[in-house]
Amino acid sequence: MTQAVQTLRWVDGALEMIDQRILPARFEYITYASALEVAEGIRSMVVRGAPAIGCAAEYGVALEALRLRPAAPAAFVAGMEHAFEVLAASRPTAVNLFWALERMRSVWHANLQYPQSEIAATLLAQAHEISAEDVRINRAMGAHGATLLADGARVLTHCNAGALATAGHGTALGVFRSAVEAGKRISVIADETRPFLQGARLTAWEMVQEGIPVTLITDNMAGHLMRCGEIDAVIVGTDRVAANGDVANKIGTYMVAVLAQRHGIPFYVACPLSTIDLSIPDGNAIPIEERAAEEVTGFRDCQWAAKGVKVRNPAFDVTPAELVTALITEKGVVRQPNRENIARLFLV
Ligand code: MRU
Numbered sequence: 001m002t003q004a005v006q007t008l009r010w011v012d013g014a015l016e017m018i019d020q021r022i023l024p025a026r027f028e029y030i031t032y033a034s035a036l037e038v039a040e041g042i043r044s045m046v047v048r049g050a051p052a053i054g055c056a057a058e059y060g061v062a063l064e065a066l067r068l069r070p071a072a073p074a075a076f077v078a079g080m081e082h083a084f085e086v087l088a089a090s091r092p093t094a095v096n097l098f099w100a101l102e103r104m105r106s107v108w109h110a111n112l113q114y115p116q117s118e119i120a121a122t123l124l125a126q127a128h129e130i131s132a133e134d135v136r137i138n139r140a141m142g143a144h145g146a147t148l149l150a151d152g153a154r155v156l157t158h159c160n161a162g163a164l165a166t167a168g169h170g171t172a173l174g175v176f177r178s179a180v181e182a183g184k185r186i187s188v189i190a191d192e193t194r195p196f197l198q199g200a201r202l203t204a205w206e207m208v209q210e211g212i213p214v215t216l217i218t219d220n221m222a223g224h225l226m227r228c229g230e231i232d233a234v235i236v237g238t239d240r241v242a243a244n245g246d247v248a249n250k251i252g253t254y255m256v257a258v259l260a261q262r263h264g265i266p267f268y269v270a271c272p273l274s275t276i277d278l279s280i281p282d283g284n285a286i287p288i289e290e291r292a293a294e295e296v297t298g299f300r301d302c303q304w305a306a307k308g309v310k311v312r313n314p315a316f317d318v319t320p321a322e323l324v325t326a327l328i329t330e331k332g333v334v335r336q337p338n339r340e341n342i343a344r345l346f347l348v
Helices: 035-043 050-067 073-088 095-110 116-146 172-181 198-210 219-227 253-262 339-345
Strands: 008-011 014-018 029-032 154-157 187-191 214-217 233-236 240-242 247-250 267-270 316-319 326-329 332-335
Touching (some): 008 050, 008 116, 014 050, 029 050, 035 073, 050 095, 050 116, 073 095, 116 326, 116 332, 154 219, 172 233, 219 253, 233 253, 332 339
Parallel strands (some): 154 233, 187 214, 267 326
Antiparallel strands (some): 008 014, 014 029, 240 247
16 A cells, blocks of 8 residues: 655644645745745645645634744733634635634634643644545445456546545546456546646646556547547546535536536546535536636746737536536445435434
8 A cells, every 4th residue: 555645734833835836847845934925826726626725624623723832821812713714714625624624623622721732732633634634435435446447447537636635545537446456457537627637737647656657648639539439438536516516626527527418428536525515406506706807818937818808717617416427435336326325324
């Protein structure tokens, strides 16, 4: 069992996160010492991917408590409240962020009577535990998902739902890893995933690192490959699943799901329970982040679009539940997700 990529790590009392903006050209960690810094790391996408954002936010809360240990009690409480607010405002779509912050808040509130140094230590232990739990969950999802893939399967994925998007192993890429560990020959087709290029830069890099066969395509090639019979299944991750099974994921996912249905190709979503938001009735209520125009008009220092052009940059889209063949969760595979079978997942 290898841990190829350590997206977040705790070193000498600080959080280190791989700078995913510069991969694969450079592999560098950035060090974070406060909640505000972590919130900026999430906003600017040093760290991205729903579960990884949640883990980063937990460490952000723990860092803030550690930083504020010597403060007067009122200043400690005010500083912690501010940390929760700033972290919650960093990105809107991935529900794991809010799920993680809620867990940290309840641990904080349950320990209010203890000295601040003890509260900080307990919050840090909780952050470590949630990250370790994330890897366990991904491995469970991987084992369930691997049963859906035949030996030799050629599987398309969109964006990066890999180790880089989680505390380790990955969700969609975790299924590929688990299938390969189980002895299956799997080949991955990675959509490049405009505009941030998570597929070309991150998924391709992760798969190449591990020797899992991967072929990169631009986003507009998926339909052609499906029509030519070169894709057997699609597996993607998700940022938020509504109570009725509608799936928010990286912009372009909906297009892939429509194409998959047209060609009779199964469309699977790797989805930890922490990504299901029962408070949201359907996909229309999922907040969709709009990002900067510069991500669409060019990349880094190279601008290619006409100056002054109007731009839209929604970072996510919603795939209706009817297009989802199954959700792959840590509790098993949920075929034809709907309100009833999703609610059942949460019964003890
Ligand atoms: O904008 P990003 O890179 O944070 O978007 C990531 C995705 O859309 C992933 O598919 C999703 O978070 C699942 S990651 C296991």
